[in-house]
Amino acid sequence: xxxxxxxxxxxxxxxxxxxxxxxxxxxxxxxxxxxxxxxxxxxxxxxxxxxxxxxxxxxxxxxxxxxxxxxxxxxxxxxxxxxxxxxxxxxxxxxxxxxxxxxxxxxxxxxxxxxxxxxxxxxxxxxxxxxxxxxxxxxxxxxxxxxxxxxxxxxxxxxxxxxxxxxxxxxxxxxxxxxxxxxxxxxxxxxxxxxxxxxxxxxxxxxxxxxxxxxxxxxxxxxxxxxxxxxxxxxxxxxxxxxxxxxxxxxxxxxxxxxxxxxxxxxxxxxxxxxxx
Numbered sequence: 335x336x337x338x339x340x341x342x343x344x345x346x347x348x349x350x351x352x353x354x355x356x357x358x359x360x361x362x363x364x365x366x367x368x369x370x371x372x373x374x375x376x377x378x379x380x381x382x383x384x385x386x387x388x389x390x391x392x393x394x395x396x397x398x399x400x401x402x403x404x405x406x407x408x409x410x411x412x413x414x415x416x417x418x419x420x421x422x423x424x425x426x427x428x429x430x431x432x433x434x435x436x437x438x439x440x441x442x443x444x445x446x447x448x449x450x451x452x453x454x455x456x457x458x459x460x461x462x463x464x465x466x467x468x469x470x471x472x473x474x475x476x477x478x479x480x481x482x483x484x485x486x487x488x489x490x491x492x493x494x495x496x497x498x499x500x501x502x503x504x505x506x507x508x509x510x511x512x513x514x515x516x517x518x519x520x521x522x523x524x525x526x527x528x529x530x531x532x533x534x535x536x537x538x539x540x541x542x543x544x545x546x547x548x549x550x551x552x553x554x555x556x557x558x559x560x561x562x563x564x565x566x567x568x569x570x571x572x573x574x575x576x577x578x579x580x581x582x583x584x585x586x587x588x589x590x591x592x593x594x595x596x597x598x599x600x601x602x603x604x605x606x607x608x609x610x611x
Contacts (some may be wrong), residue, residue, distance in 0.1 A: 359425050372396050372404045376444060379410045379426060387414040387445070388438050390429060391455050394446040395468065398477045402513065403468050413447065413455075429455075449477040450486050457483075457502035458495030462524075465502040467516035473508035480506070507531050514559045515547045518590050518601070522548070522557070525602045527609065529557060535585060543583045544576050553609055554585045561592075 349355075355363045356370065358378035368374055376393065388394075391411035395403045409427040414420050421428040437451040447455065453472050457465045472478050483503045490496050505523055509531040510516040522529050533549030535556070536542060546556035580587055588608050594601040 359423050370406050372401070372406070372408070372410070375406075375410050375425065379412060380444070382420065382423060382426070383412055384414060384418045384420055386418055387412050387420060388433065389413075389444055389446040390452065391427070391447075391459070392468070394441075394452040395456070395472060395477070397441040397444050397446045398449055398452065398472075398475075400468075400471050400475055400477060403471060450482050453478045453483060454486055454490075454499050457499035462498065462502060462505075463517050463520045465498075466505045466520045467510075467513045469502055469506035470508060470510040470516045471513070473506055474510070511547070512559065512561070514561060514590075514592065514595060517595055518557060518559055519548055521595075521598050521602055522605060525606070527602075527605060535580060535583060537583045543579050543585075546580070546585075546587075550609060554583075555605075555608055556580065556585055556587045557605060558587055558589050559591075560589045 350363060354366055356366045356368070357363050358375055359382060362378045362381050364374055364378060372393070376389065376397070379389075389397060389411065390413040392403045392408055393411040409425055411427045411429065412420070413429045413431050413433055416430045416432065418430070420426075433447070433451075437448055438445060439448045440446070446452070449472065453469055456468045459465075460468070469478075469483075473480065480503060487496055487500055487503065505520055507516075507519070510519065511532060515531070519529055519531060527550070529548035529550055531548055532545060533551060533556070534542065534545050535549070547559050548557040549555070550557075577587060586608060588605055590601060594604075
């Protein structure tokens, strides 16, 4: 804590304000040479948390090994008892809630919510598309399982957020291989178009043609998310050969980019039009 190091004479106020130190939270600083990221900010948050607090939400997901659900800009989420004193603190998202002992565990020496409680907290509080995308990853990594999520939902004493969480669990699918792919699938499902994730396309002779992100097999229509990695050296040629194989097998492809996800209505309309042809 700054007051401690200042009182001990270890640092002067001007030294603490220098570029040698990075401010994480109010009164919490770190050596600027340390790589900034969720783990550093979790360590800093431990200096502020009361004894009964635990990490939750996406921060707990990170501790459970699902690092792609957070980045350096994601607030560290902490759940505390309703009578605990903490915050508000810039950079922390503080949730006041009752946490039974069965919902708390220790991962990487950090107190956090269990995998199931983590998933359901995300499902209860986040927008549906983002919640389902997070659940897809948690299911795929084995942090949670669908049956356990449903049992916990059925046993939840409070109805708050249960309907939203139940819908997210219903839409989640561990076959998804990226967050953008999950978002596209959910947007289409909410519009009444249920696509099959990671579908293997085979030719008339049964030989492998390609595996596509999302498929409407009865229409021979694939929906592919075109991420930044498609611009890597040599990838364009591979993509073109793959597209030629799909076309030869009688399939059409709708390509989706990050820009399309910012216009969900337009994305849905484009896929609906392709299905109608």
